[in-house]
Amino acid sequence: DIQMTQSPSTLSASVGDRVTITCRARESINNWLAWYQHKPGKAPQLLIFEASTLESGVPSRFSGSGSGTEFTLTISSLQPDDFATYYCQQYYSYWTFGQGTKVEIK
Amino acid sequence: EMQVVESGGGLVQPGGSLRLSCAASGFSVSSNYMTWVRQAPGRGLEWVSVIYSGGTTYYTDSVEGRFTISRDTSRNILYLQMNSLRAEDTAVYFCARDRSSPGPFKYFYMDVWGRGTTVTVSS
Numbered sequence: 001d002i003q004m005t006q007s008p009s010t011l012s013a014s015v016g017d018r019v020t021i022t023c024r025a026r027e028s029i030n031n032w033l034a035w036y037q038h039k040p041g042k043a044p045q046l047l048i049f050e051a052s053t054l055e056s057g058v059p060s061r062f063s064g065s066g067s068g069t070e071f072t073l074t075i076s077s078l079q080p081d082d083f084a085t086y087y088c089q090q091y092y093s094y095w096t097f098g099q100g101t102k103v104e105i106k
Numbered sequence: 107e108m109q110v111v112e113s114g115g116g117l118v119q120p121g122g123s124l125r126l127s128c129a130a131s132g133f134s135v136s137s138n139y140m141t142w143v144r145q146a147p148g149r150g151l152e153w154v155s156v157i158y159s160g161g162t163t164y165y166t167d168s169v170e171g172r173f174t175i176s177r178d179t180s181r182n183i184l185y186l187q188m189n190s191l192r193a194e195d196t197a198v199y200f201c202a203r204d205r206s207s208p209g210p211f212k213y214f215y216m217d218v219w220g221r222g223t224t225v226t227v228s229s
């Protein structure tokens with residue numbers, strides 16, 4: 001299994017803040033990485049695939065970057081609807097998720 | 107609109123069985139890769155099983171030999187048959203459709219998810 005490690009586990013931020021979440025793979029996954037947003041009781045939502053491609057309908061304040069083993073998800077200006085848990089996922093070899101980053105209100 | 111809705115969760119004793127269903131609309135279950143993912147209480151997401159459009163199946167090690175993924179083409183439903191359930195199988199189970207990356211290299215990620223169904227294994 002390709003282990004994925006996210007940091008931080010929890011992030012406290014205010015509306016309007018720029019937020020960055022990091023995801024590291026134990027081995028190279030090229031750019032086969034997705035980011036998801038998940039809120040309690042809701043369906044997870046695909047935000048980004050291929051490390052940096054924004055899914056249709058996702059606001060442009062979300063962006064992704066990286067390749068190989070290190071990746072980031074950035075929210076340029078945090079909005080009230082963005083308080084949620086975010087997961088990275090590698091899909092290079094089967095599928096594994098990071099442990100999640102909870103973005104909470106500061 | 108593409109949608110999946112899971113059902114079939116509940117409380118079951120250790121060693122028992124349960125069958126989860128995932129009803130799809132707006133696309134064909136048999137023409138797509140379909141996946142089950144779970145989230146144990148207080149934990150993150152964990153991939154459980156996949157069925158390819160051609161019928162090949164794969165499982166995470168912890169459920170291999172106990173869980174079976176299948177589909178009903180005529181009803182457009184995905185299933186997860188869970189046998190010999192253990193306390194550590196307690197989780198919310200999500201169904202998802204897999205989509206392939208554009209371009210020549212076909213790698214699959216999940217683009218349509220359901221809200222999940224809760225499975226509790228306890229005596």
